[in-house]
Amino acid sequence: MSASVAAPAPFDPTAFLPDDLLARIRERAPIHDRENTFPQQDLDELRDAGYLRILVPTERGGAGLSLTQAAILQQRLAGAAPATALAINMHLVWTGVAKVFSDRGVPGMEFVQDGAAAGEVFAFGISEGGNDLVLFGSDTEAVPQADGSYAFTGLKIFTSLAPVWTRLGLHGLDTTSPDAPKLVFAFIDRTDAVVTGDDWDTLGMRGTQSRTTRLNGAVAPADRIVRRIDPGPTPDPIIFGIFSVFEILLASVYTGIAQRALELAVETAQKRRSKKTGKSYAQDPDIRWRIAEMGLAVDALPPQIAALARDVDELVDHGTRWFPQLAGLKHRATVMAKQVADEAMLVAGGSSYFSAHELSRIYRDVLAGAFHPSDPESAHSTVASALLGPIED
Structure with a gap:
């Protein structure tokens, strides 16, 4: 035996x-x-x-x-x-x-x-205003230098960790090399060639301090040039790596927010009492239905996140199906979080409308979900193409 x-x-x-x-x-x-x-x-x-x-x-x-x-x-x-x-x-x-x-x-x-x-803090310098190509293109200039380094000039938006990052991972477009155009993915240090704006005054997610970053010839040394690839969709590891990890962890954050909103709604329903019946709101059929709807929505996401994350960990090859699955996961998580926050506010009542209430902050924070890649339009386009094929010329 x-x-x-x-x-x-x-x-x-x-x-x-x-x-x-x-x-x-x-x-x-x-x-x-x-x-x-x-x-x-x-x-x-x-x-x-x-x-x-x-x-x-x-x-x-x-x-x-x-x-x-x-x-x-x-x-x-x-x-x-x-x-x-x-x-x-x-x-x-x-x-x-x-x-x-x-x-x-x-x-x-x-x-x-x-x-x-060693304690370095890495920030994500991919987003650019008006660049709906996101990972597949860049408006930032990536100019090759004689020593193999690259100098980056351009404007990055939504750079979270702006006050504290020590290294910025970014991409730019090389249009001057013999094999151009090439998308260049690299890492730079914080130097005088990097100017961080003080423009983060938003509705929610205020603590991220995702400020605008201006690059004025910021140099990434040759040993921190991670990838040079053709623009556009590609199965290159840098594209898959960023897209998979970004979407899965983003879905995780918004799922965690929704879980907290549900928790607060349950606590409130158990504490509030009806003047009409003398019972807690947890005994109100309408409130019970609303909280049940929230629970059904929240419970669906953790298994989906775990399944796709496990597939990344275990090197499962979904081929071209990876992108609709990942975009769909992120979209469902952010839409679900907003819906749950809406319902939680209604369960909590008027007190949640005050800015000091945690649900008020959660309600504002979840709104940011729609603006992260893949946004709703991109997610639907990706899934439609997977199911129906590309749009005909």
């Missing part, structure tokens, strides 16, 4: 996000929202807890977690402070892309893992 093999211990999110740490983060969240400031203490505590290196392999100084486990943690963090979770997401995207590379035997992003293990 063969010896039995012990089952692996279940993943314990509290080992990386203890309850007391989350409580402090949750307590600070309304302050940063009200004052429109970056949650520096959150970042400091998360860094000290090893959170910035959760996706870094153990042999390179990290925790060696899977994308599936990181998604669970981001849901938990988002329930405490949506803006903090969304900001940290952008750092985790790059460490997640580095993991996608290393898991598939693709070299070139080890410096990201080593940097994260």
